[in-house]
Amino acid sequence: MQTDEQTYLETYDKTAYDAPIVSVDPVLFTWHEDQLKVLLVQRSGHPDQQMWGLPGGFIDLKRDATLEDTAMRKLREKTGVVPPYLEQLHTFGNATRDKRSWSVTVCYTALIAYQECAAHIATVADVRWVAMEELAALPLAFDHNMIIRHARERLRQKALYSIVPAYALPEKFTLPELQQLHEVLLGMPLQKKSFRRRIEQAELLEDTGEKRAESSGRPATLYRMKTGAGAYTFLRNLSGATDNEE
Amino acid sequence: MQTDEQTYLETYDKTAYDAPIVSVDPVLFTWHEDQLKVLLVQRSGHPDQQMWGLPGGFIDLKRDATLEDTAMRKLREKTGVVPPYLEQLHTFGNATRDKRSWSVTVCYTALIAYQECAAHIATVADVRWVAMEELAALPLAFDHNMIIRHARERLRQKALYSIVPAYALPEKFTLPELQQLHEVLLGMPLQKKSFRRRIEQAELLEDTGEKRAESSGRPATLYRMKTGAGAYTFLRNLSGATDNEE
């Protein structure tokens, strides 16, 4: 029998098909006390109640117009602010990752300065920053540990050909700070000269005119990212790279 | 009231929440007659009935263990084979892309040799290869046109630092063939010497010993990809690159 589209849409029942659960899980990183940290929340409900996991949740069909909206909403709920960097990471979906059902989670990598949300986080007990080093000792809900490792690996790649990691720093930062962050991400030391040269040549940062004095030694210049600096990719990777795919 | 996890899981009703539609949409490319082509199918049902679109569909919770399984199953249904290259592209989700409901589609980029599925495709009327050039003139279902442009852009990026596009060629291919494919993807001519040198140096291909004779001129050596050659990324991009993100 022939049906026209109008009739079809009016009688369409999406619950007639067996569908998976869909969630959105942002992985929010920051840089604090010389460590890369990730934001985790303690689960209030089942499943995996009381365990720590990513600050994600379900799409609110009424309020969220896009998947990014869901990611930003969840992050705002937990941190009080929206991060300056948010990019889709990967979508994980299989029959076993969630005890309840076949489940799909759309994951995002997000970066923010520690101070940006420190005040808000201090007010709640079920949200905390966890250093990557501590993660191995902390069993997480679902497959969130694996997801965080994926996000971390993607961020490592970005450190080879971009200054995206700078979004994990405060608005004003020094080049030694940025270099140290990259070194931790890459797990290897970098040549000061090479690191500075390429950033200078690409004109990614602007001098704020200010300096930051350490306890001793020459004070470092404070820079700010120019608009679009995060989107820039160098033509050449920093070396020592182990080359994986995407 | 307190509930233990066992009880929670037994009484969990996933239809209680308002959930989006979830689909999987592979974008399968091939190289044929000096053109990049994409596989499209004519929709048999609503919505957008009769229009052409990506060879995707819904997850079969019983048969598919993972999202990749869904992508491969849909491709096998339409081409008779599974492609040698399949990688997740991006997940698109918003309130308006599907007339029926808030909808999420997990998209994949796939590559295959034209000959690999030519026989099977010839047997069915609702599946065809469409050259990228023709796409502008062919309005597609949903937001599939946008999705294909995304996939095409990602493939262009890969042509800068990998030989992934080789999966769109037959098992045995010549270096001039591969270079021409890259040139079309990048939209710019490449230096023969540079192109060959980096591939040779990384030892990505193996000589089959055979040659392919054109109508005139010196015959080209036929190569085969070594295992893992697709995962290799060069440390340096081919130049002229316009550098985007992602």
Place this chain on the structure above:
DNA sequence: CCTTTTTGTGTCGTTAAGTCACTTAATGAT
């Protein structure tokens, strides 16, 4: 004023891509 510490620069070496002429190996015409 001199030592220590950290930031920032000058300079040369090295690597891999860019350029382009030239050789090689085939076809086909005279």
Place this chain on the structure above:
DNA sequence: ATCATTAAGTGACTTAACGACACAAAAAGG
């Protein structure tokens, strides 16, 4: 057979950008 034509493949030099490392600059503290 010889030679023009065509396309594949190589040789050799140039160029761009990172690697390495010494050295200069700017602060603190005794």
